[in-house]
Amino acid sequence: xxxxxxxxxxxxxxxxxxxxxxxxxxxxxxxxxxxxxxxxxxxxxxxxxxxxxxxxxxxxxxxxxxxxxxxxxxxxxxxxxxxxxxxxxxxxxxxxxxxxxxxxxxxxxxxxxxxxxxxxxxxxxxxxxxxxxxxxxxxxxxxxxxxxxxxxxxxxxxxxxxxxxxxxxxxxxxxxxxxxxxxxxxxxxxxxxxxxxxxxxxxxxxxxxxxxxxxxxxxxxxxxxxxxxxxxxxxxxxxxxxxxxxxxxxxxxxxxxxxxxxxxxxxxxxxxxxxxxxxxxxxxxxxxxxxxxxxxxxxxxxxxxxxxxxxxxxxxxxxxxxxxxxxxxxxxxxxxxxxxxxxxxxxxxxxxxxxxxxxxxxxxxxxxxxxxxxxxxxxxxxxxxxxxxxxxxxxxxxxxxxxxxxxxxxxxxxxxxxxxxxxxxxxxxxxxxxxxxxxxxxxxxxxxxxxxxxxxxxxxxxxxxxxxxxxxxxxxxxxxxxxxxxxxxxxxxxxxxxxxxxxxxxxxxxxxxxxxxxxxxxxxxxxxxxxxxxxxxxxxxxxxxxxxxxxxxxxxxxxxxxxxxxxxxxxxxxxxxxxxxxxxxxxxxxxxxxxxxxxxxxxxxxxxxxxxxxxxxxxxxxxxxxxxxxxxxxxxxxxxxxxxxxxxxxxxxxxxxxxxxxxxxx
Numbered sequence: 001x002x003x004x005x006x007x008x009x010x011x012x013x014x015x016x017x018x019x020x021x022x023x024x025x026x027x028x029x030x031x032x033x034x035x036x037x038x039x040x041x042x043x044x045x046x047x048x049x050x051x052x053x054x055x056x057x058x059x060x061x062x063x064x065x066x067x068x069x070x071x072x073x074x075x076x077x078x079x080x081x082x083x084x085x086x087x088x089x090x091x092x093x094x095x096x097x098x099x100x101x102x103x104x105x106x107x108x109x110x111x112x113x114x115x116x117x118x119x120x121x122x123x124x125x126x127x128x129x130x131x132x133x134x135x136x137x138x139x140x141x142x143x144x145x146x147x148x149x150x151x152x153x154x155x156x157x158x159x160x161x162x163x164x165x166x167x168x169x170x171x172x173x174x175x176x177x178x179x180x181x182x183x184x185x186x187x188x189x190x191x192x193x194x195x196x197x198x199x200x201x202x203x204x205x206x207x208x209x210x211x212x213x214x215x216x217x218x219x220x221x222x223x224x225x226x227x228x229x230x231x232x233x234x235x236x237x238x239x240x241x242x243x244x245x246x247x248x249x250x251x252x253x254x255x256x257x258x259x260x261x262x263x264x265x266x267x268x269x270x271x272x273x274x275x276x277x278x279x280x281x282x283x284x285x286x287x288x289x290x291x292x293x294x295x296x297x298x299x300x301x302x303x304x305x306x307x308x309x310x311x312x313x314x315x316x317x318x319x320x321x322x323x324x325x326x327x328x329x330x331x332x333x334x335x336x337x338x339x340x341x342x343x344x345x346x347x348x349x350x351x352x353x354x355x356x357x358x359x360x361x362x363x364x365x366x367x368x369x370x371x372x373x374x375x376x377x378x379x380x381x382x383x384x385x386x387x388x389x390x391x392x393x394x395x396x397x398x399x400x401x402x403x404x405x406x407x408x409x410x411x412x413x414x415x416x417x418x419x420x421x422x423x424x425x426x427x428x429x430x431x432x433x434x435x436x437x438x439x440x441x442x443x444x445x446x447x448x449x450x451x452x453x454x455x456x457x458x459x460x461x462x463x464x465x466x467x468x469x470x471x472x473x474x475x476x477x478x479x480x481x482x483x484x485x486x487x488x489x490x491x492x493x494x495x496x497x498x499x500x501x502x503x504x505x506x507x508x509x510x511x512x513x514x515x516x517x518x519x520x521x522x523x524x525x526x527x528x529x530x531x532x533x534x535x536x537x538x539x540x541x542x543x544x545x546x547x548x549x550x551x552x553x554x555x556x557x558x559x560x561x562x563x564x565x566x567x568x569x570x571x572x573x574x575x576x577x578x579x580x581x582x583x584x585x586x587x588x589x590x591x592x593x594x595x596x597x598x599x600x601x602x603x604x605x606x607x608x609x610x611x612x613x614x615x616x617x618x619x620x621x622x623x624x625x626x627x628x629x630x631x632x633x634x635x636x637x638x639x640x641x642x643x644x645x646x647x648x649x650x651x652x653x654x655x656x657x658x659x660x661x662x663x664x665x666x
Contacts, residue, residue, distance in 0.1 A: 010036045013066065016043040035059065039066035042093055051075070051099070051107065056116075058083040062133075065093030074099050076111045077120025077151065084121040089132020089158070100137035109135070109163070110142040112151030112175060117144075120151045126158025130183040138163040141188075144172030144200060155207060156180040162187050166211070169197030169226065176200070179207030182233060186210075190239050193219050195226040195260075202227070204234030204269075212239030218273060220251040221260035221286070228261070230294070233268035249275045253286025253313060260286040267293035267321065274327060278303045279310025279345065287314040290353065293321035300333040301357070304342035305370060312344040320352035320383060334358040334365065334390045338372030338399070345375045349410065352383035358390035358415075365416075366393045369402030369429065376403040379410035382437060392416030392445055396429025396453065403430045406464070409437035417445025418468070421453025421481065429456045436463035436489060446496075448472045450481030450509065457482045460517070463489035470496035471521075474506030474535065481509045488516035488543060497550070498524035501532025501558050508534045513569065516543035523550030524573075527558025527582055536562045539569030542593060548573040552598075555585025555613060562586050565621065568593035575600040576625065579613030579639060586614045589621035598625040601653060605631045605639030605664060612637075618644040627653020631664030639664045 013019045035058045039046050042065035051072030054060060062068055062085075077083040089095045100107035112120045126132030141163035144151050149172055155161050158181065166188050169175050175197075179186050188211035195202065200223070202209070212218050218238045221228070230236050238250075250273040253260040260283070264271050276298050279286050283304070290296050301324070304310025315335070317324050326332040334357045338345040347368075349355050358366065366388050369375040379386045393414055396402040406412050418440075421429045431449075433440050447468040450456045452475075460466050461484070471494055473481045485492050498521045500509045506529055513519050524546070527535045535558065539546055552573035555561045559582050565571055568591065576598045579585045589596050596617075602625035604613050610633065617623045623643070628650055631639045636659075641648070643666075657664050 013039045013044050013046050014041045016041060018045045018047065021048045039068060040064045041066055045069060053078060054083045054085060056081055056083060061086045061088070062095045062097060063088040064090055064095065066095055068097040070099050073108045075113055076122050077113065077117045079114035079116045081116060081118045081120065084123070086123045087133040087135060088125045088127055089129055090127040091129060094132060094134060096134040096136065098137045099135065100139060107138065108140040108142060109138045110145050111153055112143060112148035112172070113145040115147035117148035118150050122153045124155045124159035124161055126184065128157050130158040131160050132158045134160045136162040140164050141166040142170060143167070143177060144169040144175030144197060146170065147172055149173045149175065151175045154178045154180065155184045155186055158183040160185055164189060165191040166193040168195045168202060169200030169223065171197055173198040174200065176203065178203045178205060179209055179234070180205045182206045192217050194222065195220065196222040198224045200226045201229065204230045204236055206232040206234050208235040208237070210237050210239050217249050217251055220254050222254050222257045224257070225259040227263070230264045230269045230271055231266050233266060235270045237272040238274060249277050251280065252276065252278045252288060253283030255281040256283060258284045258286065262288045263291070264289070264294040264296055265291040269294040271296045274299045276301045278315065279313035280304060282309045283313065284311040285313065287316065289316040290322045290324055292319045295323045295325065297325055297327050299327045301335040303337045303345045304372065305336035305339045305367070309341040310345065311342065315347045317353035317355055318348070318350045322353040323356065325356045332358050334388060336367040336370055337377065338369045338375035340371030342372035343374045345372065347377040349379045349384045349386050351381050354385045356387040358388050364390040366390055367397055368395045368404055369399040370397045371399050373399050374401045378405045379412055380407045382409035384410045386412045388414045390416060392442065393418050394422045395420045395431055396422060396426045396456065398423035398425045400427045401429065406433045406438045406440055408435045411439045414442035415444060416442065417448070418442050419448040419451040420458060421449065421456030421478065422451045424452045426453030427455045429453065430459070432459045433464035433466055434462050438464045439467070441467040442469070444469060446470045446472050446475070448475040449483055450478035451475045452478050454479045454481065459484045460490045460492055461486045463487065466492045468494055470494055471498050472502050473500045473511060474502060474509035474532070476503045477505040479507040479509065483511045485513045485517040485519055486515045490517040492519045494521040496522050499528050500526045500535035500537065501528055501561070503529040504531040506532040506535065511537040513539045513544045513546055515541045519546045521548050523552065524548050525553045525556050526563055527555045527561030527585060530557045532558035533560045536564070538564045539571055540566045542568035544569040546571045551575045551577065553577040553580060554587055555579040555582030558582045560584045564588045565594040565596055566590045570595045572597050574598065576602045577606050578604045578615055579610040581607040581609040583609065584612045586616070589617045589623055590619045592620040595622040600626050602628040603632055604641055605636035607633045608635045610636040611639065613639045615641045617646055617648060620646050622646065623648045624651065625653070626651050627655060629656040630658065630666055632656055632659045637663045641666045
């Protein structure tokens, strides 16, 4: 009928004995000697009307079907070190500790409290039997409280831990929860798990942890260098997964948290969660790694992309069979790296890893740099894949120096459009496709280099391949964007047209095909819109080829645009037009082996206003067409074709110079 304290005297409750204590149960000893208590055997019970408090060097072992029943907040190591509670089950018996009197009781279990609360242990060992050892009726669980460090909770060999909300490391360091073996579980119900402090660890080694939160957070890693490791078939699953889509979040490095890590590794290891957020609210150097055949299923991955200023946060998917993929429930929104002020955030897919995210949802894009600068993605190595089922990928949305690199056999596949430099303030963003077997493909929508933005670039080299419906350099009033296609085996294959300067004021955009690279398209226009000026396509070097299955136009309504074929570069098309209604556009075919070969008519100045356009074939360059015309419409004046020291094969057609009073020269 009063609080019961034990010094260094051992106590054993066995053979079905019931020890009932009506006050607080305190294990203390003033002389530092170890105090041990054993509750063993079926129906052996220590029951207490208040909580259990195990102080320094106290040890309680519950085994062979014994039980502890409490009705108050309980502590393992409160301002004391080296205390332990060990719950061990076995064949045909269940050993248990009921912290509260009933399920749902508002009682807290704390392991390690206060600065002196170090190296305390709670072991829940099922003895190889699922549910053989159980700790239950815990409303709130806390490991490492108020400066306590190096405390451990282990759920192993079929052990079960049932709690409400959990906290690992509250202003405390280096505390660890381990859930070990395939039939061991920690069930937090529909409650959150929060990690704060420094260097605290949740390790799910073959076991299962389930939790959830329908309003805000199911998992949050605050503080510095806190870790979640899911390995050997371990599972971390949000209980509200897919039920309140997009709301429960897994926060990795939240609210200034840095160097937090989530590692999911090994075949069968899984993290199921609606939304993963890395580095939100100024979190830096946090990471999610999926490796060695593990899987993470999620609706969206936001890397410093919803709130500002998170830096250098990373998502890494590596190893054959490793997969970051859609939640099986509802919509999926893809991945986004780097909102305003959030720089250096990144995605790496390597060594056969796969990212397969997104559903057909209008207005949702995978983004690399959405207001943030110098964010990047790398897809590298054979078998490495990034598949996007959203509206497309944007590299640099109102931001600068963001990059996507596809290398060494990597694949990026998009069902929607692609833009590099999206928005008037988007500059110097880049995509590189490099190496044999490296592929970019999008099945719908244009590939735009400069969608209002300027100085953005696409590079395809060393055998890289881009497959797209169309390629647009300078889409909607953007300038100085470029595409470089270089090296034998490098291919850009378009089912539609190549367009430089699509809309008004698409200025000084450039396409270079060199060193044996090949571009195929269904038509092409250099200088498409009014005010689209000084756009250029250059094809240079033996084996460098642009083949078009439709018309090729230099200067549709734009002015001072140019196509140059030199040093053996070649272009093949149906009809060719230089200056439809645009002025001052030029085509130059120069040097031995260089050729422009058309299966239909060549026209220089084909519509009213199409004046001062020029074609020059020189230095053993070659020109072939079926007929041709110079100034073939009213007010299409002063157009010129010049052939110097070589031939123009006008096969079977009519050559018209001037029409309806227009002037022209050959």
